[in-house]
Amino acid sequence: MYTTVIGLEVHVQLATKSKLFCGCSTAYGAEPNTQTCPVCIGMPGSLPVMNEEAVALAIETGLALNLQIAKFTKWDRKQYFYPDLPKGYQISQYDLPITHDGWLEIEDPKGAFEPKKIRILRAHLEEDAGKSLHDESAGKGDTLIDLNRTGTPLLEIVSEPDLRSSAEAKAYLTELRLLLTYLGVSDCNMQEGSLRVDANVNLHIPSDAAANDDNAQDGKIATPIVEIKNMNSFRAVERAIDYEADRQYREWKETGRRLGQSPKQTRGWDDAAGVTRAQRSKEESSDYRYFPDPDLAPVVISAEVVAKVRERLIELPADLRKRLVADYGLSLYDADVIVNQGRPTVDYYLTVADGSGDAKSSANWLTQDVLRTLKNRELAIEEFSIPAERLSNFVKKIGAGELPSARGREVFELMADDGLEVDAAMDKLGIAQVDDSEIESLCQELLDANPKVVADVQGGKQQAIGALIGQAKKKNPNIDPGKFRATCLALIAKG
């Protein structure tokens, strides 16, 4: 069967306050054309001035993605006509991107694919274009242009074609988004267009024809590469890739057309219909006529600047996962669940685990009860009514046997609802520790009152004790059922 070969181009909006070449705000959602100035709308005579923070964020991302940071980089103009591109060119980077040649490791705790390094070819800076709004109401064919987004800094992260399935593509995107949000270099909000994905897809198909094909490798021939645009969710990326792989296979069987026999095609993803559609070749036949932008000086990035940016780098998700597995004894799966929630959840976990001394139990309470509560109540961890220190005391009490684990959930819920400390919650629920002599006397009392149970147990039916547990809990709700059962069995055995 064939191999799917996928490379992704991810456009990330960098979290600067102002645009790449002027002081206009990058905030989302303002009235159209209110965040513009002569520079970002390309008025005659206006000139760009580089935003140094955007450069720093690009370097920071580059370091996190193991990319080489260019010592010398420059700005180029990419020329094409489009109504939302006010200057008639986009300021981008062509042959000397700010960062190049790195990798991102992806892992699959569920085991659908092996952990692997996805190579990254380059990540370069560029300015965003504006937005076209098509007004087709009442037979109109108007196009309105909103230039608020024009000049917003983007980092285009281009992977090598190392991905082999839609699942891997999704894992790559998920990990990339997580990393970028950890760094805080982007909010990666796909609804607001802060993260946009194009996918390059083709197939390598085992074929006898490979022997006579220059593009063939390992007895496989390659189908023409298709670039899929306009996907607005990771789910859409997965579906589009799966659809496209299937479509290319069918097309290959029909036409036998291979890489090099037709130009690279651009297709759009129609999410509602679940299909990719060819875009008119005329709209895409581009010669961008790149050349260095004479309005902007080349950028020399010194080792000092890189060192300064490196100082603000924080621990990355992959390293955190490794630390949770190695130092806290968690399964990769649990570590993954915690890390994928974002840095505040990791910090929460670390406080609970360090304070309680019980890393595993802390992880269980966090990944189950805490996350479920947050989800139900639609809260972020920062807004949660049980601060980490409090949960830490709670876990510690259970571990020490001071809080029967059977009643843990009751206490947890009360803590969550009323914002109580663990002791206060236990008091309110009347939970007190029962000492061994008290349990023993209660067992004796109930065994004496229920000779049939004693006889059943002696006859081999240990489960008969169960009938006494309910009675015991009525007499003393703090009784630990496990302990009660064990004590009763011991007394019966003693005779």
Next chain:
Amino acid sequence: MTLVEQSAADLLKQLAAGELTSRELTQAYLDQIEQHDARVGAFLRVNAEAALKQADTIDRRRGAGEQIGVLGGLPVAVKDLLCQTGEPTTCASRMLEDFRPPYDSTVVAKLKAADAVLLGRTNMDEFAMGGSTENSAFQPTRNPWDLERSPGGSSGGAAACVAAGMAPLSIGTDTGGSIRQPSAFCGVVGMKPTYGRVSRYGLVAFASSLDQAGPISGTVADTALLLQAIAGHDPRDSTSLNAPTPDYTADVDKPLEGLRLGVVKEHFGEGLDPEVDSAVRAAIAAYEAQGAKIVELSLPHSRFAVATYYVIAPCEASSNLARYDGAHYGRRTEERAMLASLQAERKAAQEAGDADALDNIDTALVRMYRQSRSEAIGPEVKRRIMLGAYALSAGYYDAYYLKALKVRRLIRQDFDQAFEKVDMIVGPTTAGPANKLGEFADDPLGMYLLDLYTVSANLAGLPAMSLPCGATKSGMPIGLQLHAPPLEESRLLRAARMFEQSGVWKSKRCAL
């Protein structure tokens, strides 16, 4: 001497002493324009009301004892290429006929801050492309010395208005000689400062790596005065140089001791008009008489300068002018008519069953761009856009643009080496005097060769200036060109002043 015949420096003294008001002076120039500009055509728009109002404000402030800027109420004309809030900034193109910038270029802002009175907007070749000011979409400008002749270009209006006494000071821009060549043709003083010395912010771009605004005036001292007002670092222009601005006006009268003057053999080759040749040699002799040492030298790559320029400038122009697409501002084609004809074409092709023709019909958007640009851009600008787009396109980039950049570096190296031996280079500004109007109508290459001696300074980013050094028998001015190392405007001005004071040639305003 009437007011409009005097130098800006003299007028400034009278203004400062209270012997003259800015209103009187402004009115005198407005009268001169009123009287003569119908024949010369130097201005595209004169805003008399605004100018007089500005003059009144300055007079009132001076009367109240307030501090007044260095231009102290002197009128200045501005080439119609530098954005000025609310004033038409057309670049002499139909494309920008209705463009009113919402902001001031840095040069205009500095003029305002220096208390200049902004007289009006001067004519030019469309988007500064051309060497004769005949490529204006609105009117040709005529040379005040001979109305049958061109004033040169592209700052033809800016040079002609000074020559004709319609403004004491004027701002031009120079991409390949557009200040110096018309200054030579019109018998005035014009300087292209070092690239980056004067901010390009708000200067409508022709070729960004070459464009530079600079002063045009009647005397060297006046040029120093105007340069003083507009020079300086601008954080809004990334290519602006962060260097202190010397006091040009204070130093201009100090002659240079032991000046080593370079004379470039390539400047005296074939095609040089004999009258220009002898006037320039007389000027060199005048320097020698003042103690300057003359050094013969060669700029071996200067013979490639015009070719290099006509690759780089159109490449940048094709990109800079892409924004004029009819979508955002500037002229848009009449859309209803355009859409109707598009529909008719499509229908005809459909009925004929001509699939190829159908496939070749533009989308409405492409048609809108194409037609808007076709209608609003003139032939010379189109020619350069085509040249640039071709030279930058895939497969040609290395052979043209990249090669031109390499030659550009060699041209700069020639100068660097020359300036190790000499303080200044002296030679002709142009190969001949002003040409007849219409002379290059069918000969664009001939027009391009007018830039032969001037383009190198732009390619190398050097300061250079032209000042009058003689006249032909028929009375047409001849220009002397001086080149200096980067940021040495002060040296240029002092050397130019030395020639002016030598008495070899007394420049004068033309009689209209």
